Amino acid sequence: MSLKVLKCGKMFDAENEQVLENVMVFVRDNKVEKVCPFTEEVPRDCEVVDLTDKFVTPGLIDCHVHLSSNGEANPNSTQKTLGDHAFFAMRMAQADLMAGFTSLRTVGDPGFVDVALRNAIERGEVVGPRLMVSGPCLGTTGGHADSHYNPYLTESPLAASGNIADGPDAMMKAARYNIKHGVDVLKFMSTGGVMSKGTTVGAQQMTFEEMKAVIDIANMYGVITSTHAHGTNGIKCAVKAGVTSVEHGMMLDDECIEEMAKRGTYLVPTIIAAERIIVMGSRAGIPEYMVEKAKQVLANHKNGVTKARAAGVKVAFGTDSGTPYNFHGKQAYEFELMKDFGISPLEALTCATKTAAELMRKSDTVGSITAGKYADIAAFDGDPREDITAMTRCVFVMKDGVVYKNN
Numbered sequence: 001m002s003l004k005v006l007k008c009g010k011m012f013d014a015e016n017e018q019v020l021e022n023v024m025v026f027v028r029d030n031k032v033e034k035v036c037p038f039t040e041e042v043p044r045d046c047e048v049v050d051l052t053d054k055f056v057t058p059g060l061i062d063c064h065v066h067l068s069s070n071g072e073a074n075p076n077s078t079q080k081t082l083g084d085h086a087f088f089a090m091r092m093a094q095a096d097l098m099a100g101f102t103s104l105r106t107v108g109d110p111g112f113v114d115v116a117l118r119n120a121i122e123r124g125e126v127v128g129p130r131l132m133v134s135g136p137c138l139g140t141t142g143g144h145a146d147s148h149y150n151p152y153l154t155e156s157p158l159a160a161s162g163n164i165a166d167g168p169d170a171m172m173k174a175a176r177y178n179i180k181h182g183v184d185v186l187k188f189m190s191t192g193g194v195m196s197k198g199t200t201v202g203a204q205q206m207t208f209e210e211m212k213a214v215i216d217i218a219n220m221y222g223v224i225t226s227t228h229a230h231g232t233n234g235i236k237c238a239v240k241a242g243v244t245s246v247e248h249g250m251m252l253d254d255e256c257i258e259e260m261a262k263r264g265t266y267l268v269p270t271i272i273a274a275e276r277i278i279v280m281g282s283r284a285g286i287p288e289y290m291v292e293k294a295k296q297v298l299a300n301h302k303n304g305v306t307k308a309r310a311a312g313v314k315v316a317f318g319t320d321s322g323t324p325y326n327f328h329g330k331q332a333y334e335f336e337l338m339k340d341f342g343i344s345p346l347e348a349l350t351c352a353t354k355t356a357a358e359l360m361r362k363s364d365t366v367g368s369i370t371a372g373k374y375a376d377i378a379a380f381d382g383d384p385r386e387d388i389t390a391m392t393r394c395v396f397v398m399k400d401g402v403v404y405k406n407n
C-alpha cells in the first residue's frame, strides 16, 4: 500500500465545473482516496507532491486520435508496414500522455495496431494512456475509409486504412470482424471527408440501413459507435440510427441539432483538424483538395457548435491528432480554438474530462478527481481561466497512481 498526497493550489472539480483552492488529493495505490482541505493532517512517511503553484485537472481525455500518423502534410502518402505502425503508435500515445492526456479514444488505425497497443499498456509492458480503440474504420467502396486510388491496399482489411463493405449484411460482417479483433468502438464513415481524395465532403456515403446494421451489432456486443460525418444528411441518418458520437459534425442544421439533443448524441468538434490544414495550407505541402475542403467545412462550424451547445447537445473534446500539422502531444491547442468558438475555459475542461468520460462510458473510473476513481491527474503551468494557452504547458502527469512527469 502506497500513499501519495498531492498539494494543489487550484484543482478543477469536473463534477461541478468549478475550481477548488488549497486542496489535497490523497492517492492510495492507483486510486483517489479522498480530496480534502490543506488543514487536514498528512500522515508521516507518505510522498508529498507540491503542486501549490500549478493548475491541477483530472487526466485529460481526447476522444478522437489516430495513432498511426503524426501531422504529415499528406498522411495518405506514407508507406509503413503494420509493424512500423505499431511502434509508431506507441510513441504517439506516449507523446499524448506527456501532454496530460491519460485516456484516448482511437477512431481509425490500420491493422488493429491500436488493439495490440491497448493490450500491451494494460499488461504493463508498455507505458501509455488508457486506450479505447476502434481498429480500422468501417466504410463503403470508394468512400472516406477506402484507400483511394490504391486498390491493392483496399482488398485487405488488415493492410488498408479502412474495413470496406457495401450493404447492411456486409456491414454487419465487417462490424463483427472488428469486434472479433477486440475493438471497443465501431467507427464508420457516414460522409465524404477532407483528407480522402475524390470524395465530396458533404455527401452521404453510407445508407441509413448500413449505419443501422453497424449500430445494431455494436449494441449486441456492448461497444459504442462513432461516426465521421460532415454532411447534413449523413449526420442525420447516423443520429437517427442511434450513433454514440458524431465526429466533426461540421455541416449541422437545426434538425441535426434537435435530434442530437433529443437522443443525447455527443458532438466531437475537432476544430483543430480543419484549422491546421487551412492555416498551414498548400505552401506547407498539404494537397490543395484538402485545403479547399477544410475551408468548406470550417465555414459553418462555429455557428453549428454554438447552436448545438445552446440546444443542450453534449460536446466532448477530440482533436483528430495525426492529421496534417496536428501533432500528438500538441493537441491542447484545441482549447484555444474552443475559446474562439465561445466555449469558456472551464466548459472546455468539462468537455475534456467529465463529458468525454461519459461518452466512453467510463464515468465510474475516470473523468474527475473523485474518491474511488483511478488516480489519473495532470497539472499545468498557469491558470487557463486567465490564459488558455496554459493547457499547452503540462508539467505533471499521473496515471493509475504512477507519476510519469513532474517538472
Ligand SMILES: [Zn+2]
Pocket (backbone or CB within 6 Å): 064, 065, 066, 107, 108, 320
Ligand atoms: Zn479522424
